[in-house]
Every structure is written in structure tokens, then in C-alpha cells.
Amino acid sequence: MGRAMLFLVSGLVIISGIIQMANTNRTEVLPQRTAIHFNEQQAKNVASSLIDNAIQNLLVDMEWSDEISMSTESGATGTLYMSQPDPDDEFRVLLTSFGTYGGYRSEIEVLMQRDSFSRYSYFTDSETFSPPNDNVKIWWWNNDQVTGPVHTNGTFSMSGSPTFNGFVSSPNDWIGYTGDEDSSDPDERHGSDSPNFNGGTNFNLTKDKELPGTEQINLLKSEATLTFDEHSDVEFYEDLLGDGYVKVKDEDCNDILLCYDHYKLSNYENPDGGVVISIDGRANVKGDVKGRVTLHSSTKINIMGDIRYDTNPLVDSTSTDLLGLVSEGDVMIDEDAHDDEGSYHLTIHASIMALGTSFEVENWGGGSPRGTLNLLGGIIQKNRGPVGTFSGNNVATGYTKNYIYDTRLQQTIPPSFPRESIFSLVYWRDKPVIKIDS
Incomplete structure (x- = not known):
């Protein structure tokens, strides 16, 4: 009994000693760890502040370029460097920031880029159509389904339950067909x-996203590898050897054998592996596209029939065929485009930009329904243009829409396609804080 008690007392003494030693170590270690954490956090704060400052400068002035240094009364210092990860890519900038304090250094790396407008499945400056006499509100309705990023600088008008499977943005809240657009109450506004x-x-959003201006269009034209100075008929095709071609003729020339000039696209590729065609006038386009091409018109683009990729990316995800259509005026679907190949429907594979006014259908409000407009790509336009009218749940005139986002546009763009005027964040990387020699 006595020995057992002795062992118990001895054990308690040992445990007590261990606890006392642990408490002693804790009182020594905890302040040290707290100090280290404080120093690390201060270094991070300096690096982060410099990055935030640089990002704000870029949002205000996309031409901003500088090196920033700072120091505080507490002894913290920091420096930010700005560089281009690829000297040939003027649309990306790399921000690298260092902050130091108390013998510790933090590093943050941020990549910013000016996104191409082709990344949008749908973009408008205004959601109203502007015919000669008045602005017409155009509605999203029950059967509309859209994938990919969607944006308007105007106000979306919703009827029923259209479906958006991508991110939707605007500076303004949407209005409902059964709602009150003058109300500030969301429930009343939506109906x-x-x-x-x-x-x-x-x-x-606190700021509109501006459409490309003269400077960007001039840049696009300067990178053209094929140029024409008259209204032109443009048809893409694949020859018997499997090469991509485009044939172009003066719109007023009527001899289909002698008027066309044929161009093998691979012979006109720019250093990035794409072809830019610029027409100083109207462009009437259709055909099968094999290759990466952007077609620019200074006045108007008329879609005369189906425009399809030689390799459909919905069937084969490795397809590299890509088309951009950029008009300084309208992009118009010809009234008889769906009849060009004897079909009731129309297929368009392209990222479409209409800077003058709209992407729309000729005589959209007349005649009988024309079938389905199958669009793979995206639409960027100043004012939303109509492709038909609806009555109840049915199309009354024009086309039923089947718009599918080409997900490849998240990673790749048509050659020299115009970009946004502001930078967006690609990634933000906080690197591990390191101890440095003091």
C-alpha cells in the first residue's frame, strides 16, 4: 500500500514537472509565435496594398505603367514591379509585389489581361432596338436559353422564365413584362x-463596359492579311485536298466563273496563325470555314446562307476552326438566307460583333416563321436587334433562337478580335512568406 502510494506521489510529481515545463515553454514560445505572425501579416499587408493600388490605376488608365515603392514609419517597406509575361502580348501585364517587415518578406503575383469581347455569348450596349422612329424594347422570353457570359450596359427585359446558364451582369436591375419598370422595389419591378x-x-456594376472604338478597329485593320476596297461577296470553302480557302468577288460582278479570286487561307496567316480579312465596304458572307479567320467590314456584313465550321466543335472538341465577324455597321441575316441550301433553318458558327447598331434579321417582323436560327458562338452588338416576334409561346415571324455558346472562346479568340478597354483579373497568387536576413 505504502509503495503504491509512493509510486502515485512520484507520478504526480513527474506529471506536475512536465506541466510546469510545458507552461514555461508555452510562455516563451507563444509570444515568439505571435511576433512572427504579426511580422508576416505586416509584410503581406504591404504587398497586398501595392497590388490593390496598381489594379486601381489600371482600371482608371489601361496605359498606366510604373514601379511603386513605399515605406512606413513602423519600418515596413515594399516595391511593386510591372512587366509583360510575353513581350509580344500587349494585352497582358504581370504585377509582382514585395512587402518586408521585421525580417520577413511577402511576395504576391497577379496577372491582368484585357479580355476579348469574343468571350461573351451575348453582349449589348443597349437592350432597345432603334428603328427610324422609336426605341423598341426587346424581350427575353420563355423559350430562350443562353449559355456563356451575358452582359448589357442597358436593362434586361424578361417575359416569363428564360434560362441563363452563364454569368449575367449589368449596371441595372432587370424588369419583368408584368412588372413596373419605374419602381425601385425589386418585387414590383420584376412582377x-x-x-x-x-x-x-x-x-x-458601377461602370459600363465600353465597346471598341476607332483605335481598336484601326488596329484590327492594320493586321489584315487580305484587304479589299469594294463591296464584296465572300464565300469560305474546303478544296478537294482538304485545305481551307476563301473566294472573293466584287459584289457587282455577275460572271461567277471569272469574277472570283481564290485565296488559300494558310498562305495568308499572320504570326499568330490566323487570317484577318478587311473589306472597305459591304461584305456578303457564307460558306464552310476551315482555319482561324476574322472578317471585318467597314459598313455592313450580310449573312447570305449557312456559315459552318469544317470541323464542328460540338462533335469534335479538338476543332481549331474559328470565325469572327466584325462590322462597323450592322450584321444582317438576309431574308432568304435560310433558303440558300434549301433548308428551313439557318446555321451560323461565329463570334459576331455589330458596332454600328445591331445583329438582326431582314424583315424580322413580316412573313411566316422561318425555322430555327442555330448559332454557335456569340453576339456582341451596340443595340439589341430582333430576329423575330412571338405571340404567347409561339414564334409569329422570323426565327426561333437556338443559341449555343462555343466554350472554346473562354480560352482562344478569333484573330485580332477587339478586346475590352479595361483589365480583368486572371489570377492572384500569394507566395509563402519567407524569413530574410535582417
Whole structure:
């Protein structure tokens, strides 16, 4: 009994000693760890502040370029460097920031880029159409389904439950067909309409996204590898050897054998492996596209028939065929485009930009329904243009829309396609804080 008690007392003494030693170590270690954490956090704060400052400068002035240094009364210092990760890519900038304090250094690396407008499945400056006498509100309605990023600088008008499977943004809240657009109350503004925003929304943007201006269009034209100075008929095709071609003729020339000039696209590729065709006048286009091409018109692009990729990316995801259509005026679907190959429907594979006014259908409000407009790509336009009218749940005139986003546009763009005027964040990387010699 006595020995057992002795062992117990001895054990308690040992445990007590261990606890006392642990408490002593804790009182020594905890302040040290707290000090290290404080020093690390201060270094991070300096590096982060410099990055935030540089990003704000880029948002205000995309031409901004500088090196920033700072120091504080507490002894913290920092420096930010700005560089181009690729000297040939003027649309990306790399920000590298260092912050030091108390013998510790933090490093942050941020990549910014000016996104191509081709990344949007749908973009408008205004959601109203502007015919000669008045502005007409155009509605998203029940049967509309859109994938990919969607944006307007105007106000979306919703009827029923259209479906958006990509991120939707605007500086303005949307209005419902059954709502009150003058109300500031969301419930009253939306009414009983209920669009499906499956990819998230931001209706609180503080700044419009500006469409490309003269400078960007001049840059696009300067990079053209094929140029024409008259209204032209343009048809893409693949020859018997499997090479991509485009044939071009003066719009007023009527001899289909002698008027066309044929161009093998691979012979006119720029250093990035794409072809830019610029027409000082109207462009009437159709055909099968094999290769990466951007077609620019100074006045108007008329779509005269199906425009299809030689390799459909919906069937083969390795397809490299890509087309951009950039018009300084309208992009118009010809009234008889769906009849060009004897079909009731129309297929367009392209990222389409109409800077003058709209992408629309000729005589959209007349005649009988024409079938389905199958669009693979995206639409960027100043004012939203109509492709038909609806009555209840049915199309009354023009086309039923089947718009599918070409997901490749998230990673690749048509040659020299115009870019946004502001930078966006590609990534932000906080590197591990390191101890440096003091």
C-alpha cells in the first residue's frame, strides 16, 4: 500500500514537472509565435496594398505603367514591379509585389489581361432596338436559353422564365413584362416573371463596359492579311485536298466563273496563325470555314446562307476552326438566307460583333416563321436587334433562337478580335512568406 502510494506521489510529481515545463515553454514560445505572425501579416499587408493600388490605376488608365515603392514609419517597406509575361502580348501585364517587415518578406503575383469581347455569348450596349422612329424594347422570353457570359450596359427585359446558364451582369436591375419598370422595389419591378439565372448574376456594376472604338478597329485593320476596297461577296470553302480557302468577288460582278479570286487561307496567316480579312465596304458572307479567320467590314456584313465550321466543335472538341465577324455597321441575316441550301433553318458558327447598331434579321417582323436560327458562338452588338416576334409561346415571324455558346472562346479568340478597354483579373497568387536576413 505504502509503495503504491509512493509510486502515485512520484507520478504526480513527474506529471506536475512536465506541466510546469510545458507552461514555461508555452510562455516563451507563444509570444515568439505571435511576433512572427504579426511580422508576416505586416509584410503581406504591404504587398497586398501595392497590388490593390496598381489594379486601381489600371482600371482608371489601361496605359498606366510604373514601379511603386513605399515605406512606413513602423519600418515596413515594399516595391511593386510591372512587366509583360510575353513581350509580344500587349494585352497582358504581370504585377509582382514585395512587402518586408521585421525580417520577413511577402511576395504576391497577379496577372491582368484585357479580355476579348469574343468571350461573351451575348453582349449589348443597349437592350432597345432603334428603328427610324422609336426605341423598341426587346424581350427575353420563355423559350430562350443562353449559355456563356451575358452582359448589357442597358436593362434586361424578361417575359416569363428564360434560362441563363452563364454569368449575367449589368449596371441595372432587370424588369419583368408584368412588372413596373419605374419602381425601385425589386418585387414590383420584376412582377410575376421569373428568369432562371443558373450561372450567377451581378446587377450592381458601377461602370459600363465600353465597346471598341476607332483605335481598336484601326488596329484590327492594320493586321489584315487580305484587304479589299469594294463591296464584296465572300464565300469560305474546303478544296478537294482538304485545305481551307476563301473566294472573293466584287459584289457587282455577275460572271461567277471569272469574277472570283481564290485565296488559300494558310498562305495568308499572320504570326499568330490566323487570317484577318478587311473589306472597305459591304461584305456578303457564307460558306464552310476551315482555319482561324476574322472578317471585318467597314459598313455592313450580310449573312447570305449557312456559315459552318469544317470541323464542328460540338462533335469534335479538338476543332481549331474559328470565325469572327466584325462590322462597323450592322450584321444582317438576309431574308432568304435560310433558303440558300434549301433548308428551313439557318446555321451560323461565329463570334459576331455589330458596332454600328445591331445583329438582326431582314424583315424580322413580316412573313411566316422561318425555322430555327442555330448559332454557335456569340453576339456582341451596340443595340439589341430582333430576329423575330412571338405571340404567347409561339414564334409569329422570323426565327426561333437556338443559341449555343462555343466554350472554346473562354480560352482562344478569333484573330485580332477587339478586346475590352479595361483589365480583368486572371489570377492572384500569394507566395509563402519567407524569413530574410535582417
